[in-house]
Amino acid sequence: MMVAEKPSIIDASLLADEIALDETLDALDPLRHLRNQDDPSDHIVLVPTQPRSVQNQCISLTFPSPSPEGSVTAIQITLRLDASPGCGGMAWPAGEILSNYIALRGEQYCRGKTILELGSGTGLVGLVAGALGGHVWITDQAPLLGIMQDNVIANNLQSSVTVAELNWGEKVPSHIPCPDLILAADCVYYEPAFPLLVKTLSDLSEEGTDILFCYKKRRKADKRFFALLKKQFNWREVDDDPNRESYARAAISLLVLTKRTTIGCV
Numbered sequence: 001m002m003v004a005e006k007p008s009i010i011d012a013s014l015l016a017d018e019i020a021l022d023e024t025l026d027a028l029d030p031l032r033h034l035r036n037q038d039d040p041s042d043h044i045v046l047v048p049t050q051p052r053s054v055q056n057q058c059i060s061l062t063f064p065s066p067s068p069e070g071s072v073t074a075i076q077i078t079l080r081l082d083a084s085p086g087c088g089g090m091a092w093p094a095g096e097i098l099s100n101y102i103a104l105r106g107e108q109y110c111r112g113k114t115i116l117e118l119g120s121g122t123g124l125v126g127l128v129a130g131a132l133g134g135h136v137w138i139t140d141q142a143p144l145l146g147i148m149q150d151n152v153i154a155n156n157l158q159s160s161v162t163v164a165e166l167n168w169g170e171k172v173p174s175h176i177p178c179p180d181l182i183l184a185a186d187c188v189y190y191e192p193a194f195p196l197l198v199k200t201l202s203d204l205s206e207e208g209t210d211i212l213f214c215y216k217k218r219r220k221a222d223k224r225f226f227a228l229l230k231k232q233f234n235w236r237e238v239d240d241d242p243n244r245e246s247y248a249r250a251a252i253s254l255l256v257l258t259k260r261t262t263i264g265c266v
Contacts, residue, residue, distance in 0.1 A: 057081045058154075059091065063103035063128060075103050075131045078154045079122050080147060088121035088144045094186040095121070097247050098214040099128040101238065101254060102183070110134035116179035116204060118166070118197070119187040123148040129183065130161035137176055139166035169196030172203050178265035179204060182211040189218065194225040201257070202232050206265050211257035212238070216250070233257045 063075045077099075082089040102109060102125070111133030117126035119140055126138035130152075138148050138161060148163045164176055182204060187197055205211060213235070215222075229235070238244065238254040247254075 061091075061096065061099070061124070063100050065103040065132065066106045068106070068108065075128055077124060077127050077131070078151070079124055079127075080150050080154060081122060082147050088119065088140055089147050091122060091124060092186045092216075093247070093250065094214040094216055094252055095124045097243070097252060097254060098183060098185040098212060099125050100243065101212070101214075101241050102132065103128055104241070107132050110181070113180040114177050115181045115183065116176070117183040117185075118168075118200065118204075119184060120144070120148055121186075123151045123161070123163070125183045125185050126161060127151060127155055127157060129181075130157045131155070134160065134181070136161045137164050137179070138162070139164050139176070141165065141167055166200070167196075168193055168200040170200075172200070172265075178206065178209075180210065182209060184212070185214040186216060187213075188215045188222055188225050191221050191224065194228055197225070198228045198232065201229075202259065202261075204265055205257075205259045207259050207261070209259060209265070211259075213255045213257050214252065215255075216252045218251075229257075232260055234260060 057080055059079050059081065061077045061079060063077070064072050065075050067073050079091060081091060109132065110129050113134050114137075115126070115129045115134040116137045117123070117129070117139060120126050120138035121140060121144060123138040126136045130136040136157075138152075140148065142165050145163055145165060152158055152161045152163060164173065166172065166176065182201065184197075184201075188194070201211065211233075235255045235257045238256055241254060244254070
């Protein structure tokens with residue numbers, strides 16, 4: 001006769017200690033969760049598969065995009081990388097996934113819209129939106145403005161993409177317009193910034209603002225971000241991305257956020 005084992009009871013104090021340890025380690029090394037050290041054997045191929053040509057610190061990324069006539073065109077982005085300002089100067093899978101998704105939606109998704117990318121880093125997602133005809137603002141902290149501007153120039157997108165400093169949690173500068181579409185990729189990695197990111201998302205958005213939010217789940221503390229987010233936003237998984245199953249295996253999610261309140265963009 002088999003005796004059923006009693007379910008284990010999780011000690012809340014141990015869980016609190018684990019989260020506290022995560023916070024301490026984050027303060028020492030904010031990039032540690034981006035290095036995927038927990039599973040070095042994880043070699044899942046994320047889509048799109050990118051033919052990369054690396055010269056010095058430059059890569060070339062290509063995204064297929066359907067045209068209104070039914071043919072498929074290629075959006076090619078040249079990207080200069082520089083790790084010296086921090087993790088934002090590198091290309092991360094969530095950015096490529098979000099870029100690929102908006103490219104698949106085609107020009108009709110971006111053309112004529114005011115689009116703002118948060119935590120742009122290299123500016124990849126915003127550059128793709130600009131190539132699709134959007135009026136784009138790519139934003140980040142001051143140390144990354146130079147690499148973003150270089151990438152705008154490298155892709156001849158000066159007429160459609162504007163670089164601007166935007167620090168989460170601070171008042172949105174008056175020269176940055178209320179966007180029709182907000183893009184954010186891989187912005188959930190440093191816990192002290194969670195409430196600042198939520199505040200900026202709220203300040204920039206209205207009830208009808210489209211928000212595409214792509215992130216990689218890395219640790220238990222990420223739940224704190226979504227606990228803050230749900231006070232002001234609802235969300236759902238994007239369900240029309242043909243590549244969803246592939247990147248979901250790598251714990252990456254692409255979400256559509258919807259603001260709950262009727263308070264407008266400030």
